[in-house]
Amino acid sequence: MSEQYKMLGDKSRLTILASLKVRELCVYDLVDILGISQPGVSQHLRKLKAAGLVTETRKGQWVYYSLTLEDKPHIKAALEFAPSMQQQVEQLKNDCCQ
Amino acid sequence: MSEQYKMLGDKSRLTILASLKVRELCVYDLVDILGISQPGVSQHLRKLKAAGLVTETRKGQWVYYSLTLEDKPHIKAALEFAPSMQQQVEQLKNDCCQ
DNA sequence: TTGACATATAATCAAATAATTATATGATAA
DNA sequence: TTATCATATAATTATTTGATTATATGTCAA
Numbered sequence: 109m110s111e112q113y114k115m116l117g118d119k120s121r122l123t124i125l126a127s128l129k130v131r132e133l134c135v136y137d138l139v140d141i142l143g144i145s146q147p148g149v150s151q152h153l154r155k156l157k158a159a160g161l162v163t164e165t166r167k168g169q170w171v172y173y174s175l176t177l178e179d180k181p182h183i184k185a186a187l188e189f190a191p192s193m194q195q196q197v198e199q200l201k202n203d204c205c206q
Numbered sequence: 207m208s209e210q211y212k213m214l215g216d217k218s219r220l221t222i223l224a225s226l227k228v229r230e231l232c233v234y235d236l237v238d239i240l241g242i243s244q245p246g247v248s249q250h251l252r253k254l255k256a257a258g259l260v261t262e263t264r265k266g267q268w269v270y271y272s273l274t275l276e277d278k279p280h281i282k283a284a285l286e287f288a289p290s291m292q293q294q295v296e297q298l299k300n301d302c303c304q
Numbered sequence: 305t306t307g308a309c310a311t312a313t314a315a316t317c318a319a320a321t322a323a324t325t326a327t328a329t330g331a332t333a334a
Numbered sequence: 335t336t337a338t339c340a341t342a343t344a345a346t347t348a349t350t351t352g353a354t355t356a357t358a359t360g361t362c363a364a
Contacts (some may be wrong), residue, residue: 109288114215118322119208135341148323150342169331169340182287189280190207216352233311246353248312267310267361 109182115159116186120144121152125175125183126190128162130197132174137200141193207280213257214284218242219250223273223281224288226260228295230272235298239291 116122120142127133127141138149153173156162161183163176177184214220218240225231225239236247251271254260259281261274275282 110215110217110220113211113220113284117208117212117215120322122208122211136339144322145324146341147325147343151322154342166331166341169338171341182284185283185287186211186280189283218352234309242352243354244311245313245355249352252312264311264361269311 112159112161112180112183113186115156115161116183118152120148121156122190123193124149124152124156124173125161125187127193127197128173128175129187129190130192130194132165132172133197133200134170134172137197138173140200141196210257210259210278210281211284213254213259214281216250218246219254220288221291222247222250222254222271223259223285225291225295226271226273227285227288228290228292230263230270231295231298232268232270235295236271238298239294 116125123142124138127138133141135146135149135153138153139146142149153162153164156173157164160176161180162173165172165174177187214223221240222236225236231239233244233247233251236251237244240247251260251262254271255262258274259278260271263270263272275285
């Protein structure tokens with residue numbers, strides 16, 4: 109359980125999770141949002157996947173990530189309190205990942 | 207906010223917080239519960255205090271720690287899901303900290 | 305005031321972490 | 335099939351972390 113909270117204990121990962129709460133996103137969407145390198149984002153996503161918090165779906169050349177929190181009420185609850193990323197997600201460049 | 211979740215992201219600290227949910231405890235109570243060294247416990251308590259999650263009160267030669275979560279609903283919510291430490295706290299040696 | 309006990313701090317160290325750059329893999333489109 | 339784009343992995347590095355031992359501080363009781 110602390111392993112999952114550890115995932116929230118990093119600003120970038122908390123932002124990733126809050127963003128995925130709005131909708132599923134591909135890696136470059138998250139690069140735009142976070143302002144860190146693409147491999148950096150991929151590393152975080154790998155950890156989140158290992159912790160069982162996200163899942164990936166390839167769609168063409170893009171890989172979309174989304175939350176898998178059905179069986180994790182504590183993480184779900186925690187994310188309720190995270191600042192909304194609605195705005196930032198809506199303002200993503202439309203020419204990415206479509 | 208991720209700084210506070212980081213506090214929950216360590217097994218020892220999560221256990222400390224769950225234990226303090228039962229009642230206030232002194233350092234050696236927590237040494238017993240956690241099975242790590244006294245300085246180790248003190249270090250974790252220092253971080254928890256710095257994060258604003260606990261406060262200390264000296265009572266004679268003992269220092270009691272207790273939760274300060276009134277203004278942290280997210281941490282409060284998170285701890286709802288942590289396994290109860292009721293048993294372990296009740297089974298503490300009575301000859302400690304009285 | 306000295307000794308015992310409770311706690312804090314300092315110093316140290318191995319391991320984990322988060323980031324980067326360089327490179328590899330995988331998919332699509334020309 | 336080759337170039338391009340999206341993503342993943344490898345290698346590297348600086349920093350943080352969690353633990354330990356040794357020592358200092360603080361409180362009380364004899």
